Amino acid sequence: MEKMPKWADVVLIPLISLILAAAISALVILGIGEDPIEAVKLMVQGALGSSNGWGYTLYYATNFMFTGLAVAVAFHASLFNIGGEGQAMLGGLGVALVCLFIPWPHWSIALIAASGAAALFGAAWALIPAYLQVRRGSHVVITTIMFNFIAFSLLNYVLVNQLRPPRAMDPASAKFPEATHLPSLHDILGTVGIEFSKHAPANISLLIAIAACVGVWALIWRTRFGFELRAFGKSESGARYAGISPFKITIVTMLISGGLAGMMAINNVMGESERLVLNAVEGAGFIGIAVSLMGRNHPFGVFLAAILFGFLYQGGAELALWTNIPRELIVVIQALVILFTGALDNMVRMPLERIFLALNTKKEG
Amino acid sequence: MTSAPAIELKGISKAFGPVQANKDISISVQPGTIHGIIGENGAGKSTLMSILYGFYKADAGEIYIKGQKAHITDSQAAIAAGIGMVFQHFKLVENFTVLENIVLGAEDGALLRPSLRKARKELRHLADEYELNVDPDTLIENLSVGHQQRVEILKALYRKADILILDEPTGVLTPAEADQLFRILDRLREEGKTIILITHKLREIMDTTDTVSVMRRGQMTATVKTAETDPEQLAELMVGRKVLLQVEKAPAQPAQTILEVENLSVTDDKGVERLKNVSLNIRAGEILGIAGVAGNGQSELMEVLGGMISGQGTVRLNGDALDLTGKHSDGRSRRARGIAHVPEDRQSEGLIMDFHAWENVAFGYHHDAKYQKNALFMDNAALRADTQAKMDKFDVRPPLPWLAAKNFSGGNQQKIVVAREIERNPDLLLIGQPTRGVDIGAIEFIHKQIIELRDQGKAILLVSVELDEIMSLSDRIAVMFDGEIMGERLPQDTNAQELGLLMAGVTASEGAA
Known part of the structure; x- marks a missing residue:
């Protein structure tokens, strides 16, 4: 049996990874004394x-x-x-x-x-x-x-x-x-x-x-x-x-x-x-x-x-x-996205698999 | 109970993600006995032993050694607790001597010489005590497989092991070497050592053990005294239903020659000659079995005939020569000529484990006209329908074409490969290790398919390291040793002892002398 449904693999995992990357990026922005909410607003406004x-x-x-x-x-x-x-x-x-x-x-x-x-x-x-x-x-x-x-x-x-x-x-x-x-x-x-x-x-x-x-x-x-x-x-x-x-x-x-x-x-x-x-x-x-x-x-x-x-x-x-957020910070954010979606894939995957397994056994049991 | 058990497991459980590899396993092994653990591939035997040797940590359960609760966190702790392990694949340094391998990891100090001197003395002592004779100054690479295994046992004994675990120890041995191993084990038992023997071979269990535990799907289904059981009962406990252990077949009706091989040689990348002037032929309606210890050229024979490697010599199929080098010597050309090939290693060759079952059914035949929609695209719908039909016919479970190959059991994986190859209606079927890692139930089915194909008048070349399988399936048996055919025998005129000698490279004249 597959460990978890396909949609979880292709949608949920990247999404969670992305949210984690965003959360840490927010901390970094806070760390350099800027407002992360404001930064997100600016990014969305500027890009979309x-x-x-x-x-x-x-x-x-x-x-x-x-x-x-x-x-x-x-x-x-x-x-x-x-x-x-x-x-x-x-x-x-x-x-x-x-x-x-x-x-x-x-x-x-x-x-x-x-x-x-x-x-x-x-x-x-x-x-x-x-x-x-x-x-x-x-x-x-x-x-x-x-x-x-x-x-x-x-x-x-x-x-x-x-x-x-x-x-x-x-x-x-x-x-x-x-x-x-x-x-x-x-x-x-x-x-x-x-x-x-x-x-x-x-x-x-x-x-x-x-x-x-x-x-x-x-x-x-x-x-x-x-x-x-x-x-x-x-x-x-x-x-x-x-x-x-x-x-x-x-x-x-x-x-x-x-x-x-x-x-x-x-x-x-x-x-x-x-x-x-x-x-x-x-x-x-x-x-x-x-x-x-x-x-x-x-x-x-x-x-x-x-x-x-x-x-x-x-x-x-x-x-x-x-803002005073330097251009380089965006590289940091990109790096975090890469880190979480690529290198740390298993960090999100393993607990998720366990959750789905628990859900499945409960359904069957 | 007179004495504390040498080793006792209580309620061991271990899960890998969603897979429950071991579930609430309890055994108790008395000192000075040989305890067999038998079960099919994937039943959880190796996991259990890895827990015992500290490679994995159990999720639940306790281990007691000589009545004392033990915390085996790593292999060092296992050694300290008196547990020695002989792995299926030896963990020896090839270019070190026997002595150096034995000392490795158990040196007394920064200087090597005192350790070596001590080890040499100890080794002589062990050799006397257990009849474990190995020249301490030989390089490992110059030792036979059987002797390498002795070094592994000596390593464990040198580390003061009282409990020896052997994982599938006879997989790489000739029958004679296996007999020697069992003599050594007997001797160790007499000296009070406790031995745990993991195997899937019923005969070994019956011959050597005092008690046997049967595992199925991660659980211990029974522990019985060997004297009070029989192979049929053990097989039933392993599989969960009654199985037929004997192959039923009518005498062969060989017709015209299909495959002729003359002076076929194969040299590998390193320039070592793996196949030396092999000549053989197979007729229609006949199974030629190749017996031999793994690594004596059987794989190369299969691979060169299957188009995976190139060779020198002459091979004719239905009278026409096959290319052994160049563009038309690949697997695709072989298939086009009517050669089907069930490779020895289905996981890395016969199947793409990540592919769906239906993709695997096309694997190797993906150029077939019936799988094409047009010049550009493949007809995946037709392929899935074809897969469904094959799965139904060969009783592949579960019969789901969308399932990835890796999600089937070993037996069902093999059924997919066999279905794909046999359903091509080939003139010649090359089939290597048809039942390696296959559950007993599927073995029965696959053997029947092979016999059926033979009765349809096809030529079959069977390679297997399981001598029983060779003897029960083949119409003729050729024995290979060191890349050469040592001789051919008819199964009714020979026995395991004679074949065993040939497998060890001893010819009849030498044997008599």
Whole structure:
């Protein structure tokens, strides 16, 4: 028998973990002499209280959906891809090259090409660690994180020496041409008569990210490849027995994972900054790990967790703007969320299981 | 009662989360006796012994040793209380000598030499007293499994153990080695030691113990004097219903040759030759049993035929050669050729424990056309219907396709694997340890299925470390030792002693000499 109902596992445990994280965050805020209730109000107001706030929350959430999915896919194959950061950087390079050097007649075609390039560049960046793992036995946890640094240096070199417009002072590419600018949520919702903030960066990439969630779900639970991927992830010796090639699964999974992380660039590079800057990814690759962890590696969970982290990001920025609570505190809150939902999972799970068991035996007895 | 029991448990209970592993268990073992504890896998035997040895803390209950209440908080306390444990998987340092292993953890001081000198003297004394002869200066890795086990026993005795617990001690031994072990145990009993023998083998219980306790589902169902019981009664107590211990089968009707193996060799990653020029053949309607002590190449034989590892040599199925290396030597290619494979380790190979039963029914066959909805997606509904049908036919309990494999008992897990493989209507079935960790009731069922498949004219290669199983199921028996086939026998013309010698690598001529 299952120890407790599924809804408790996927809803109740993350919820309780979240409440615990919030409670401790409140204590920390109290500790630095601020009012936690006021802080929560500010965060909610700033992130969800206006269409502008929502626009930022959803923009961040879009990034986290891509990077979260990247981690989740790999996780099901028991591969821990923590190179989302570097893969997203490379994805940005792909987007920049496509947008800068090919004249596009319309944003829609440009978006398709840029998505392809972003995925391709991200996937290529994940391919090398994948190959090193299956053929040379170098663990992807080690190699993918090292590749983040290589990606940063590579991007720095390309931006400073190749893509930087003459006489520009910062390591960034030129502005992308007008034809590659993506419609924002303001434009999209405007067509159906809904008012949405003009300045918020959320754009059509959000819809692609949602489609990616559905796609990843179907891939993992509905296709033969997904079946093999999950079987391999659960038991490598079992996969060998069933005739599933570890080489194929590792390589293809890492390509998909890297591709998803790379796709993030259509949101932040093409949709928001409309040029390639050095720190475009801003840690979203790492937050993807937390998002995937909190979302139980399920695409729907990733979707929800991405919105939560989008809220924390945007709300945190608001906090820093309007109170004496430093920007860093939001990192503390995020860390607490990760700590409680990921690392301390059993702390909540064990007592809950006992409660459910007691309830069940009472019902039966 | 004349003397205080050597060990007495009163009302021991232990739960792991929702699982009640031990429930209100009480036993009392008289000094100078061998007490058997028998029960199926998961009955709670190992948990009980782990409590006794201080690995787990009981939720409730008390332990008395020689009439004194004992608080066994860790293994050090257990040792201090005079309890020694011989684990199923030995806890020896392979590249240390016997002497060093015995002293390890029981050194007298910072300097090793005095401890070693003392141990050497003590060891000689123990060897004389109990006929436990082992060269103290041999490295563990150079000892046979039987001798390694002796070192474990010596370790316990060196630590002044009066109560010895042996957990499934014969699982890795040849019949001859097992006989030697039981002689040693007899000797220890004569010297006044108390022995607790945990096993699932009825024969060992009947042969060696004075009293026996039967466990079922975490509870102690009975404690009886061995002399006053019989295997049928014990089996019934273990399972909870009457079981058939003998396999019923008609004589084989072998037809054309299905599998031909010629000079098959397998070399592992470390360059060790695990399978050496093995040749055998199996005909349709015939069961070839491979007897042998675990680790003598049987696993490699199964794995290379099942496409899990590569090898050199020639293997023909229905007259056509099988690839032994490269792209078409994997499990999927083997299945396509009509080879079904029930692997020796169902938990890590045959099943994905976290997968639902219906996913496991597709496992290995997930490319089958009948499981596909279209080019892109699998037809999960068809798969679940198929699973339901198989579960009903093979009496898998509970018959719920949505249940994860790990939530079935060992026997029902094995039924899922057997159902999946047999229902493919294969030409050749490779079946390894078909009843390891399987409850007696399911053993009966699985054996019947294997015989039925044979009677349908299929070739079956059976690997098992249970000699009884090999002898009762096989139509021919090949014995493996150190990667080689030592000889082939017909079950009606041989006996456990002869097979046991072959399993130990002694050929007929040597044996006679």
